[in-house]
Amino acid sequence: MLIRAFDPADTEPVVQLWHDCGLVRPWNDPRRDIHRKLSEQPELFLVGEVDATVVATxxxxxxxxxxxxxxxAVAPGHQGAGCGRALMDHAETLLLERGCPKVNLQVRAGNEPVMAFYRSLGYVEDQAVSMGKRLIPDLLP
Ligand SMILES: CC(C)(COP(=O)(O)OP(=O)(O)OC[C@H]1O[C@@H](n2cnc3c(N)ncnc32)[C@H](O)[C@@H]1OP(=O)(O)O)[C@@H](O)C(=O)NCCC(=O)NCCS
Structure with a gap:
């Protein structure tokens, strides 16, 4: 898998991938999420491709x-082959290069398989409750 920065031409394949992986929620418009990310550290928006097809983000x-x-996200047909680990390794390398001391991420409560994946990469549960406040409503059309 080749890991590179997202290109706007990847938009529709990436949105499809997120749907295929069950990551799209009614309150998060994926295209707006992509648009916002392109204005903040776009070089840290990573895609993985195999045979010129986007299979991971x-x-x-x-x-x-x-x-x-x-x-x-790793496309269902490519899961279990090390793509998720490779992408997380790459992400950690880029963060370390910027002097970032710790990585945080959120997993939906009860998603045990994904927690098991992160544990195998060395992640542990923080003794913290994640809180959030919506600033911009983002309902899908
Ligand atoms: C979670 C996800 C990204 C994992 O990607 P992946 O490419 O299948 O994972 P990898 O093949 O790189 O696995 C890496 C390690 O995690 C372990 N692992 C992966 N899934 C696991 C599971 N369900 N239970 C236990 N361990 C698991 C693998 O055994 C592997 O360990 P190893 O390297 O020691 O052999 C992928 O399953 C996915 O896209 N899921 C749907 C989207 C999602 O839920 N994303 C997370 C949002 S928080």
């Missing part, structure tokens, strides 16, 4: 204190 950011990873 990771939306990475460093806020000056912590690194964050969103939209980690």
């Amino acid at each position: 990771a939306m990475v950011g460093f806020d000056g204190h912590r690194g964050w990873v969103y939209y980690l």
Whole structure:
């Protein structure tokens, strides 16, 4: 798998991938999420391709204190082959290069398989409750 920065031409394949991976929620418009990311550290929006087809993504950011990873996705037909680990390794390398001391990520409560995946990469559950406040409503059409 070749890992590179997202290109706007990847938009529709990436949106399809996120649907295929069950990552799209009614309150998150994926195209608006992509548009926003292209204005903030777009070089940290990663895609993985095999035979010129996008099969994986990771939306990475460093806020000056912590690194964050969103939209980690590997196409169902490519899961279990090390693509997720490779993408996370790459993301961690890019964050380390920026001096980022810790990576955070969120997993939906009860998603045990994904928690098991992250544990195998060395991630542990923080003793913290994730809180959020919506600033821009983003309902899908
Ligand atoms: C989670 C996801 C990204 C994992 O990607 P992947 O390419 O299948 O994972 P990898 O093949 O790189 O696996 C890496 C390690 O995790 C382990 N792992 C993967 N899935 C696992 C599972 N369900 N249970 C236990 N371990 C698991 C693998 O055994 C492997 O360990 P190893 O390297 O020691 O052999 C992928 O399954 C996915 O896209 N899921 C749907 C979208 C999603 O839920 N994303 C996360 C949003 S928070």
